[in-house]
Structure formats: C-alpha cells, structure tokens
Amino acid sequence: MTDYYVELELQSSAGLDEIKRELSSQKLVYEARYLSSPEAKAKFELVEAAEKVFSDEGSRRAYDEELAESKRTPETEDPDAERRAEYEKWFAEAKQYFSQDKNDLARSAIDKALQYKPQKENVPELYEWAADIYQWNKEYRTALSYINEAIVLDPGNPASFLVKVQIYQNSDDPSLNIPFAEKTALLEAALEKANERDILSSKWQALDFLAGHWYFDSPGHTHADAATGEKYAHEALALKDDAMKSKRVLDAIARKAREADQEAARRAEEQRQQAENAKRQAENAKRQAENRAHNAEIQKQIDVLSGQLSALERKRAAQGEKSGIGCLVGAVVVMLIVAAVLLFNSIGAKVLVEYFDVDATGGMQFLILPMIIIGIVLIVVSLFLFRTIGKRRKIRAGVSPIDAQIAGVRQHIDALLRQRR
Numbered sequence: 001m002t003d004y005y006v007e008l009e010l011q012s013s014a015g016l017d018e019i020k021r022e023l024s025s026q027k028l029v030y031e032a033r034y035l036s037s038p039e040a041k042a043k044f045e046l047v048e049a050a051e052k053v054f055s056d057e058g059s060r061r062a063y064d065e066e067l068a069e070s071k072r073t074p075e076t077e078d079p080d081a082e083r084r085a086e087y088e089k090w091f092a093e094a095k096q097y098f099s100q101d102k103n104d105l106a107r108s109a110i111d112k113a114l115q116y117k118p119q120k121e122n123v124p125e126l127y128e129w130a131a132d133i134y135q136w137n138k139e140y141r142t143a144l145s146y147i148n149e150a151i152v153l154d155p156g157n158p159a160s161f162l163v164k165v166q167i168y169q170n171s172d173d174p175s176l177n178i179p180f181a182e183k184t185a186l187l188e189a190a191l192e193k194a195n196e197r198d199i200l201s202s203k204w205q206a207l208d209f210l211a212g213h214w215y216f217d218s219p220g221h222t223h224a225d226a227a228t229g230e231k232y233a234h235e236a237l238a239l240k241d242d243a244m245k246s247k248r249v250l251d252a253i254a255r256k257a258r259e260a261d262q263e264a265a266r267r268a269e270e271q272r273q274q275a276e277n278a279k280r281q282a283e284n285a286k287r288q289a290e291n292r293a294h295n296a297e298i299q300k301q302i303d304v305l306s307g308q309l310s311a312l313e314r315k316r317a318a319q320g321e322k323s324g325i326g327c328l329v330g331a332v333v334v335m336l337i338v339a340a341v342l343l344f345n346s347i348g349a350k351v352l353v354e355y356f357d358v359d360a361t362g363g364m365q366f367l368i369l370p371m372i373i374i375g376i377v378l379i380v381v382s383l384f385l386f387r388t389i390g391k392r393r394k395i396r397a398g399v400s401p402i403d404a405q406i407a408g409v410r411q412h413i414d415a416l417l418r419q420r421r
Contacts (some may be wrong), residue, residue: 001064001067001070002046002049003067004046004049004050004053004054005067007046008022008026008043008047010022010023010050012064013168016054016056016057016060019054019060023047023050023054026043027044027047027051028044029237030044030047031044031193038090038093038105038108038109038112039095041122044235072167078302080118080119080121083116083118084116084118086112086116087113087116087117089116089395090109090110090112090113091109091110091113091325094106094107094109094112094113094129094133096125097109098129098132098133098136103133103136103137104137104220106133106136107133107137110130113126113130113379114130122153123130123153124149124150124151124153124157124160125150127146127147127149127150127153127164128146128147128150128157128159128160128352130143130146131143131144131146131160131163131167132166134146134161135167135170135171140167140173140176141173141176143167144164144167147160147163147164147167147345148164150163153195156193156197156198156205157193157197158190158191158192158194158202158203159190159199159202161186161187161189161190161193161206162187162202162206164232165183165187165190165209168183168186169183169224179195180213180217180218180219183213184210184213184214185402187206187209187210187213188210189205190202190205190206190209191207191210194206200239203239204236204239204240204243205243207232207233207236207239207243207246207318207388208232208233208240208243208244208245208246210229210232211229211230211232211233211236211243211245211246211249212229212245212246212248212249213229214226214228214229214232215228215229215230215233215249215252216248216249226253228358229249230249230250230253232246232249233245233246233247233249233250234246234250260396262299271278281378290421294419294420294421295420295421298416298417298419298420301416302413302416302417305409305412305413305416306413308409309406309409309410309413312406312409313406315402316400316403316406319400319402336414337374337377337378340374
C-alpha cells in the first residue's frame with residue numbers, strides 16, 4: 001500500500017484543507033515537467049491518486065485506518081516486492097520509450113529501473129538494455145561499462161557481445177577504437193555462443209556483422225578477406241533475407257563486377273578503336289605512298305614533256321630568226337638591184353649619148369629591155385619576200401606545225417597536272 005504521507009512528504013497531523021493545498025501546489029510543479037521527466041510524470045500521477053484519497057474527511061479516515069492496519073501486518077515472504085514492482089514498472093517504461101525513439105526518456109526510465117533493481121538479484125538483461133539505451137544517447141563509455149557488467153553476469157549471451165561491438169563501432173571517441181582482430185574475436189564469440197544456445201536472431205546478426213566487418217573494415221582489403229565477407233553475407237541472408245550489412249556486401253560485390261565488366265568493355269572498345277586507327281593510319285600511309293609514287297611518275301612525264309616543250313619553243317624561235325634574216329637579206333638584195341638598175345640606166349644613157357651618138361630618147365629605148373629583165377627579177381624577189389613574210393605571220397598566228405605540237409604538249413602537261421593527288 002502506498003504511503004502518501006511518506007511519498008509526498010505530507011504531515012499526517014495536518015488538517016484536510018492544508019493537505020489539499022499542498023497537493024495542489026505539488027501538482028502544479030510536476031505538471032510543468034510532466035512531458036520532460038518520467039519521474040515528474042510518476043509524481044504527478046501519485047498526487048492525482050492522493051487527491052482522491054484526501055477529497056473529504058471520510059475518505060481520509062478510511063485511508064488512515066487501512067494504512068495503520070497495513071503497517072501492523074507482518075512482513076511478507078518477499079521483502080523486495082514493492083521495490084521489484086517499481087523496478088519492473090520503470091524497466092517496462094524504458095523499453096517502451098526506447099521503442100518509440102524517445103532515447104532521453106528511455107535513459108531516465110532505465111536509470112530508475114537500475115535504482116529500484118532488487119539488491120540480491122542479478123539481471124543481465126537490464127544492463128544490456130542500459131548499454132543499448134546509453135549508446136543511442138551517444139554516452140559510449142557509460143554504455144561500455146553496462147555491457148561489460150551484462151557479459152560478466154551472463155558470459156554466454158551472444159546479444160551482449162553484439163551490443164559491445166556496436167558500441168565500439170558507433171563511438172566517435174578515438175580511445176574506444178579497437179584493433180580489427182579484437183573486434184573479430186568479439187563477433188566470432190557472439191556467433192559461437194549463438195550456435196551454442198541456438199538463438200537464431202543473434203546468429204544471423206553475428207553473421208551480418210562479420211560480413212560487413214571482413215568486407216568493409218579489413219585493414220588489408222585482400223581478396224581472401226572479401227571472400228570471407230561474402231561467405232558470411234550468404235550465410236546471414238540464408239537465415240534472414242533483410243540482413244542489411246550482408247545486402248550491402250553483396251551489392252558492393254555486384255557493383256564491382258559490373259564495374260569490372262564495364263572496364264573490360266571499355267578496354268575492348270579502346271583496343272578496337274586503336275586497331276581501327278592503326279588500320280586507318282596504315283591505309284592512309286599506303287595511300288600516301290601510292291599518291292607519292294603516282295605523282296612522281298606524273299612528274300617524270302611532265303619533266304619529259306617540259307623538255308620537249310622547251311625544245312619546240314627553241315625550234316620555233318630559231319625559225320622565226322631565220323625568216324627575219326631572210327627578209328632582211330631579200331630587202332637588201334632588192335635595194336641593191338634597184339640601185340644597180342638606177343646606176344646602170346644612168347651610166348648606160350651617158351655612154352650611149354656620148355660614145356654612140358644616140359640621143360637621150362633613143363638611149364632610153366635601148367635600155368627598155370634590161371629594165372624589163374630587172375623588173376622580172378624584182379618581181380621574183382618580191383614574191384620570195386612575201387612568201388617569207390607570210391610564213392612569219394603564220395608562225396605568229398599559231399597555225400604552224402610547231403605551234404600545234406607545242407599546244408598538244410601543253411595540253412598533255414595540263415592533263416597530267418590534273419591527275420596529281
């Protein structure tokens with residue numbers, strides 16, 4: 001039976017009105033802290049129960065008599081019954097708060113449970129819960145002390161070893177970092193004890209932890225370590241298909257396999273492109289060599305034709321010079337003949353007049369025949385000159401055979417130039 005006088009520090013000798021005022025005052029205090037403190041909530045509920053007891057004089061009198069009678073009752077066989085009830089109440093509230101992610105309230109409730117734990121009883125489950133709650137409140141050292149207590153009380157419980165590994169893993173305190181081998185030993189101990197007690201939940205959790213531990217945390221990151229992690233992952237998923245760490249391991253393995261395939265495909269494509277480029281370069285080199293040979297052959301032909309063209313042009317120039325000299329000689333001859341005719345006429349006329357006693361008219365008649373002969377000679381010479389001049393004009397007009405040859409050679413050269421690559 002609850003003693004409100006003791007629990008709420010009420011004076012048993014005080015009057016009813018005075019007790020009501022005290023209860024109202026305490027209720028206001030605990031109501032303000034109702035949501036923030038489990039202890040305040042419990043006190044608030046206690047005050048509400050007391051207000052019903054002290055609502056009037058009759059109710060108070062009945063309570064006082066029952067309280068006095070309970071105190072005269074001999075002690076029960078379980079002297080810790082009331083303490084155990086408080087412990088069980090607070091332990092249950094701690095679990096409830098923790099399941100609702102109210103970690104601060106869970107910590108306050110678990111502290112109360114630890115406070116009311118029966119002195120002569122060892123409850124490893126309580127320390128395991130306390131360790132879990134404290135680690136979620138990021139108080140890792142306190143959590144570690146509680147989980148060590150749980151392991152001492154029940155060294156065969158695999159869950160305690162798993163919680164201890166979680167504390168080390170989640171802690172951001174460098175002093176709580178343990179070597180890979182030590183963490184491996186804890187996980188293997190958890191797996192061994194889970195197998196001994198045939199606890200399926202702890203077994204798959206231990207396998208799940210070992211999978212992530214060997215695959216992601218191995219300091220060497222060797223192929224053998226990865227294979228060990230993969231083995232544990234398959235074993236964990238065989239027991240529970242949503243083992244998260246094992247899923248991450250197999251996802252990472254699948255991702256690496258895809259990346260390896262992509263890398264192999266990339267290298268194969270790169271090699272194919274390199275082979276194509278090499279083939280294309282070889283074809284280009286071959287084509288360029290063929291072009292150079294082709295162009296060299298064309299250049300040889302052009303050089304031959306250029307030589308022929310030069311020879312034809314020199315020949316044409318030589319013919320032009322000969323024609324010019326012939327014209328000049330012809331002109332000189334005509335001039336000399338005219339001069340000779342004029343001189344002959346003059347001398348002949350004087351001789352006839354002076355020595356043969358011929359008058360001037362008769363002398364001129366006598367000279368008609370020579371003049372006719374000279375005229376014929378002039379006509380022949382003139383025809384020769386016209387023929388020579390005509391040849392020169394034909395040469396200049398490009399209708400000579402040499403010009404035709406020159407034009408043909410040039411066309412041939414132009415055609416060869418167009419065949420160059």
